[in-house]
Amino acid sequence: MSATAARPRPKIDPINRGFWENARAGILSVQTCDNCRDVHFPGSPVCPRCLSGDQSWTPVSGRGTLLSWVRFHRAYWDGFRAELPYLVCLVGLEEGPLLISNILETDPEKLVIGSPVEAVFETVDEELTLPKFRMRG
């Protein structure tokens, strides 16, 4: 257990690679079906609506609504121990899909459910950029 313990990293696979490549470029994206235009997250091997295998990662606005949040007081990974207590948010994107992320806000009093939020990008290292959110307006 050390202060520099690694945090969990995304497991990149052929389906989600587009999401993480876009994130590195500062773009938030969701999987969109090329056939029926259904948008969803996380990515899946076929479109849950029409079962087409032809899908793309398409950029979204980055705007959404704060649907809920939780503050972790327990470190399930050593890599998060120094961050305790830390905030995790549930965001409903304007385009529909739900995302779990972190909210860049330290005062829980300000985390009014239903508030508008927007995506920001936190560069972890050369390979990884994490989309996060901040309160908007």
Added chain:
Amino acid sequence: MSDGRQLKDRIAIVGVGNTRYGNFPDTDDYGLGAHAFRSAIEDCGLAKDRIDGLLTCRVPYYARMGEILGLNPRWTAAMPAHGRMSGMAIIEAAAALDAGLCDYAALIYANIGRSRRVNYGGDESPGIWDPWGFTSPGAAHALMFQRHRALFGTSTRQLAEVSVAFRHHACLNPDAVMKQPITIDDHEAARPITEPLRLLDFCLINDGAVCIIMTTKERAKDLKKRPVMISGIGAREAYGTASIPNFDLNFWYDQMRDVGTQVYGMAGVAPADVDAFMCYDNFSPTVLFSLEGLGFCGQGEAGSFVEGGALKVGGRLPTNTDGGHLSNSYMQGWALNVEAVRQIRGECGARQVKDAEVVQYAGATPCCRSIIYTPG
């Protein structure tokens, strides 16, 4: 659409058994399962070789369980370790018995999570939200309760009523793990884990096993105890946000409404007829969600419904009279179904609900289920 109504009052639970609950590093899943099986066999008086159906849950290998018990059944099913499986398993076994796939089914659940230090989060259960530090079913329930608070004004003191009532029952249950009474203030003062949830909103993690023996109504007559009938069942899954495990944005309300329509319609009873309620309680908020979805109160009203000790024996709706997952034992719904049987039999001693004739099990999870039990 077809439904399960033809199963009404056709299948009975005839034997129940459980181990002690606690920390048992010197045995394993099979040892605990075998002990519960032996206890259930003694409970119903059936010769064990008559068992020709075996369902295992959270047991590593069903065939090894059969080998240990000397069983070569003609029907086998194995369910994973998820808590939602208990109601599902009992319904599957009922259908198999009704179809003639077996005559006597033994359902065995075993859990060694305590002695093997299971954490229910982190690297033990990798997920796609790990890079943001989101893990553990308790965090999903925290997200839901936080939203319930915002939408309906539900308070943590109201939530505390759930934990306080179940602890009260555990103090009346000689088998229960937790023995110290708690108050609403104790709940408020408990350390936060996944805020707004605190330690006393989380289920226990303990070892133990449960066995349930089921057969048809006709065969049930020849056994030792009065059978407990399965009078209603209801089922609906919520897989639309399965990537956020143990979460539903609307608190499984729509699914539980559907389940309630099915289970009450089949049993021919209404929520007001329920004498005792056995509610899946991995985390305290799900009890509120279950009450609302099943129609014990309106959506958003469960906080006030549970106030004033409403869930205690002697209260408006005696719930989890064994102490539930929060204070009796983390048997993932299995012990709650056993408690339903024992309430109907009148075997519950200090925690007995007087004249319990309609006892309902329900679990609001990604696989919502409910079963209504009545005396045979």
